[in-house]
Amino acid sequence: MYQALYRKWRPQTFDQVVGQSHVTDTLKNQVKAGRLSHSYIFIGTRGTGKTTCARILAKAVNCLDPVDGNPCGRCAACQGINDGTVLDVVELDAASNNGVDNVRALREEAVFSPASVKKRVYIIDEVHMLSTSAFNALLKILEEPPEHLMFILATTEIQKVPATILSRCQRHSFHRIDTPQIAAYLEYIAGEEGFYLSHEAAELIARLAEGGVRDALSLLDQCSAHDRIEVETVYSVMGLAGKRRVAAMLDHIIKHDTAQALTDFGSMWMDGRDGGSFLRELSDLLRDVLMLKVAPKRGTLLLSGGYELDVLKGFSNRLETEELISAMETVQKYLDSLKDAKNPKTAVELCLISLCNNTLGENVNALRARIARLEAQIATGIVAQPRRAEKPEYVETEFELPPVPEEEDAPFVPETEEPEPYKAEIPDSNPVETEESAPVKTVIDDSRNTRTVPWSEICQKAGPELSPNIRFSLSDESKISGKMDGDVLRIFSAPGFLYERLNRQDVLAKFAAAASELSGREVRVILSEFSRENSVQRSLDELKQFSEVSFI
Numbered sequence: 121m122y123q124a125l126y127r128k129w130r131p132q133t134f135d136q137v138v139g140q141s142h143v144t145d146t147l148k149n150q151v152k153a154g155r156l157s158h159s160y161i162f163i164g165t166r167g168t169g170k171t172t173c174a175r176i177l178a179k180a181v182n183c184l185d186p187v188d189g190n191p192c193g194r195c196a197a198c199q200g201i202n203d204g205t206v207l208d209v210v211e212l213d214a215a216s217n218n219g220v221d222n223v224r225a226l227r228e229e230a231v232f233s234p235a236s237v238k239k240r241v242y243i244i245d246e247v248h249m250l251s252t253s254a255f256n257a258l259l260k261i262l263e264e265p266p267e268h269l270m271f272i273l274a275t276t277e278i279q280k281v282p283a284t285i286l287s288r289c290q291r292h293s294f295h296r297i298d299t300p301q302i303a304a305y306l307e308y309i310a311g312e313e314g315f316y317l318s319h320e321a322a323e324l325i326a327r328l329a330e331g332g333v334r335d336a337l338s339l340l341d342q343c344s345a346h347d348r349i350e351v352e353t354v355y356s357v358m359g360l361a362g363k364r365r366v367a368a369m370l371d372h373i374i375k376h377d378t379a380q381a382l383t384d385f386g387s388m389w390m391d392g393r394d395g396g397s398f399l400r401e402l403s404d405l406l407r408d409v410l411m412l413k414v415a416p417k418r419g420t421l422l423l424s425g426g427y428e429l430d431v432l433k434g435f436s437n438r439l440e441t442e443e444l445i446s447a448m449e450t451v452q453k454y455l456d457s458l459k460d461a462k463n464p465k466t467a468v469e470l471c472l473i474s475l476c477n478n479t480l481g482e483n484v485n486a487l488r489a490r491i492a493r494l495e496a497q498i499a500t501g502i503v504a505q506p507r508r509a510e511k512p513e514y515v516e517t518e519f520e521l522p523p524v525p526e527e528e529d530a531p532f533v534p535e536t537e538e539p540e541p542y543k544a545e546i547p548d549s550n551p552v553e554t555e556e557s558a559p560v561k562t563v564i565d566d567s568r569n570t571r572t573v574p575w576s577e578i579c580q581k582a583g584p585e586l587s588p589n590i591r592f593s594l595s596d597e598s599k600i601s602g603k604m605d606g607d608v609l610r611i612f613s614a615p616g617f618l619y620e621r622l623n624r625q626d627v628l629a630k631f632a633a634a635a636s637e638l639s640g641r642e643v644r645v646i647l648s649e650f651s652r653e654n655s656v657q658r659s660l661d662e663l664k665q666f667s668e669v670s671f672i
């Protein structure tokens with residue numbers, strides 16, 4: 121009968137446990153010295169050896185002939201525990217036996233001395249799953265444990281275990297195991313089992329297992345149907361796209377080559393690659409590039425090790441930190457959505473489209489990514505042309521002026537006590553988008569001689585008509601300036617109160633009247649805020665359209 125590798129190779133002694141010597145050495149010494157605690161709690165992620173060590177400890181404390189703190193594996197106690205005939209070593213899975221009744225029953229039988237071995241040992245796996253009342257019942261035993269009793273609790277989620285329980289247990293933390301350590305162990309087992317496993321394939325399996333020996337052996341099991349296990353075998357068995365294809369995909373994404381990205385994914389899909397695994401591989405690659413980006417010197421220690429350093433550096437030079445974070449967020453979002461996706465292929469395709477068109481990103485980090493890219497461009501002096509060249513460089517508002525009356529001395533605008541402020545027909549949030557509306561032109565006799573009028577002359581003419589606030593600002597070019605441009609008078613104002621004061625029909629009409637009179641032709645007035653001079657501001661304004669983000 122075929123036995124799964126991880127069962128067949130389950131360590132029988134502390135010395136056989138891979139990568140947890142800080143725990144196993146301590147336990148061995150305690151067994152040797154006979155200084156054992158009555159309750160232990162083993163903490164660590166799945167597959168790192170917690171229950172394995174619990175079983176070894178249960179045997180070691182009962183072994184009739186322990187060897188250097190390890191169970192001998194041959195005596196009646198060891199063999200009885202191994203084959204399950206010793207009923208004094210009890211394993212409970214709290215995930216399935218979480219009822220308070222189970223712990224009550226446990227309490228009742230706990231008072232009796234063990235029947236066939238020295239210590240009755242309860243191993244409670246996933247102990248954090250116990251109900252509150254079950255924890256309370258357990259606490260009662262832990263408070264005054266009989267001499268013949270030992271508890272070994274194991275958990276992946278220590279924060280869910282009550283402090284009252286923890287404080288009564290000796291704690292041991294199980295680490296994720298290094299990739300090289302797991303890889304070496306896999307190569308050893310492959311050698312013993314007599315099948316070929318390449319070093320690269322062993323490392324790949326070890327990385328995929330993320331520090332858990334049990335997962336690594338399960339993966340090796342899945343691959344072992346093949347005579348020779350190479351990297352490609354692992355990719356194929358696991359439904360993975362593989363390094364080369366994932367790196368090629370990131371290249372398409374950076375080039376915004378949506379068509380090629382979708383084509384490549386289509387062929388991976390036809391090859392039977394799994395969408396979720398592919399996105400995870402892409403996420404791993406992005407993560408490694410990010411690590412290299414944020415910590416170029418020490419980052420190599422943090423790399424998962426799947427890619428050549430040169431490949432990662434190449435990507436790192438082509439991507440901004442914010443772009444990487446944004447891309448990782450996008451991938452994560454689609455990975456999450458994949459769980460309930462009716463059509464996983466479409467979900468992955470949407471993810472790729474979103475990644476290739478990062479300008480479509482709707483999250484804050486996508487915007488930050490674009491800003492970072494712009495800043496980097498400015499730093500190098502290479503600034504891309506604004507995308508919408510037909511748009512003016514500044515924020516522009518155009519005003520319709522009322523017709524000038526035929527009579528020269530008639531008032532241009534009827535005087536009222538409180539003239540209504542002119543309201544431009546633009547949404548406050550988005551002045552850039554304002555389209556010019558056809559102005560009602562001032563009617564001036566065209567037969568007169570025309571000339572270009574300097575701004576200072578217009579100010580002189582219009583000044584007396586204007587409120588002091590505006591009048592005093594006219595001499596300060598940093599606050600207000602103007603320029604005749606054909607039959608258009610462009611007035612630029614600093615944003616804020618002054619702009620608000622100017623931005624009234626009656627005020628602008630006075631400028632228009634002065635300019636018209638001086639130039640002898642019909643003049644339109646266009647009021648703009650001073651632009652912040654370059655396209656970056658406009659690009660930021662563009663960005664704002666993508667999302668409601670507050671820019672400081």
Ligand SMILES: [Zn+2]
Pocket residue numbers: 182183184185186191192193194195196197198199
């Ligand atoms: Zn023994």
